[in-house]
Amino acid sequence: MSDKRDYYEVLGVAHDADQRTIKRAFLKKARELHPDVNKAPDAEERFKEVNEAYSVLSDEQKRANYDRFGDPNGPAGFGGGSGYVDISDIFGGMGMDDIFSSFFGGAGGHGTRERRRAGRDMAIRLTVTLEEAALGCTKTIGYDRLAPCEDCGGKGYADGATERSCPTCRGTGFVTTVQRSIFGQVQSSAPCPDCHGEGTVIDHPCEMCDGQGRTPTHERIDIQVPAGVSTGAKLRVSGYGEAGWRGAPAGDLIVTVEVAEDDRFQRRGDDLACTVSVSMTQAALGTTVEIEGVMPDEGVSVEVPAGTQPGATVRVAGKGMPRVSGSGRGDLVAHIEVAVPRKLTGEQRACLERFAELTGETVEKRKNFGERLRDAIDDIID
Ligand SMILES: [Zn+2]
Ligand SMILES: [Zn+2]
Structure with a gap:
């Protein structure tokens, strides 16, 4: 512990x-x-x-x-389980430190920090599975941001308080100082120390946010991920970036989607590729293989025609990824793998030897009795 x-x-x-x-x-x-x-x-x-x-x-x-x-x-x-994702990977120049510096760094400072009124955009990455991308999903995510202060509604001042022009700088936000030097008078201008360059002061700032109208907050929101989304897609959640200073507009939250690699399907645009294994007899005679599609409880029939060669592809129309535009789906492309049996029973061997005879092929001859006995013992041990 x-x-x-x-x-x-x-x-x-x-x-x-x-x-x-x-x-x-x-x-x-x-x-x-x-x-x-x-x-x-x-x-x-x-x-x-x-x-x-x-x-x-x-x-x-x-x-x-x-x-x-x-x-x-x-x-x-x-x-896991709940579908809730906690995101600490905030990028685009705004990490946790940046959120805190924006909030605490300037508090009580000397006005040297330049205030940004409007909030900045924030960016995060969200990973979904291929199934989630196919079906579309809602993801609840948690992340930290400067959110509008609940106590003052983002205004920055308590009820009944007033915001008025700063008397120190007469509302300009800057103070000008004149210094004498050997070269004569030097004029310099700096942000006003009383209003931090805002030009206005509040007689009773909100205690919770210290007059900023925003506080560091753990936000929890639902993100709607559309069906057919692909890696790199950007979803913009308006107003969920950094809150603005004293009610100024907030930035947006930009969610970059990443679709995770899948064990069964590789994505090629809106098509999905997979591997389907058949035996050499199925490849020669033709068969239909039932596989699970990308959608929940979806069965897909892959029709393998007679005479299919290893590496051939079978295309099943409309069983790929949904198009994000909402108009139909891509195809499922099955790469056919042909499996050759590693072991044969005596009867199977006899059938294949007969087949070779009919096609005039030269094949290894049936083993002698001693070899067959050893194989039989091997089978039992296996
Ligand atoms: Zn407040
Ligand atoms: Zn001022």
């Missing part, structure tokens, strides 16, 4: 604390400890601890597992 501290203890909240209390406690501690603001040697370690506790307690599923089993992932070997 690890000597990790209890997550509730780390955040200093009761075991039955609601989400709002947990978030408030987290934000308060994280603001004090963020490495951008706190230069104490252990600040980074403690910030990580607080962040880990919050990432578990802010997710109802992980919290329930933690309460019940002492492990956010549930008991060993329990994983």
Whole structure:
């Protein structure tokens, strides 16, 4: 067992604390400890601890597992099942550190940081199975972002508070200083320290978000994956990227789909290729092989004509992947493999020798009695 501290203890909240209390406690501690603001040697370690506790307690599923089993992932070997994917792979220049820096980095700073009003887009990868891609599916995903603050509705200020023009910079967002030097007067302009370059100030900023209108949040949303989707497809979820500053427009969440390799089918555009094995007699005489299709409970009849050669292909129209446009499906392309028997019974051998006689082929002669006896003993041992 690890000597990790209890997550509730780390955040200093009761075991039955609601989400709002947990978030408030987290934000308060994280603001004090963020490495951008706190230069104490252990600040980074403690910030990580607080962040880990919050990432578990802010997710109802992980919290329930933690309460019940002492492990956010549930008991060993329990994983999966629910179709819920927790995504930590946020790319496109926005990792977890970036989310926190956007939020905590500038808080109480000196206005040197350039504020972005509109939120940025965020990008994640989502892997689905070939079956899920064929049928279309809904995936519930969890990820972290700066989301509009629930307490103030994203405005950044408490009810009854007002936003007014900043008196320091007279609403321009910049202050100009004039310095004397040996070359004469030098004028320089810098973001206003009182409004951080915003041009407006609030008399009662929202306590939860410290006036930003957004907070680091573990988001949980459903993603609709359309039938026929292929690797590299991008799904855009409007408004689920980084929330904007004080109610400015949020960025989008861009989900790049990856369709996992399948054991049975290889995808070629909308067609699906697979291998079907028949015996040499079936190849010679023709047969129909029933296989399972890509759709649930779908049977596909692969008709192998008489005289089929090894490596030949049989195309079954309309049994491939659905087209993402919604107009029909691709084909299933079966590559035929011909299996030659490794062992023959006496009767089978006699039949084939007779066949060779009819076609005038030269074949190995039937073994003598001693060899056949040894084969028979081998058969019994096998
Ligand atoms: Zn707020
Ligand atoms: Zn100002």
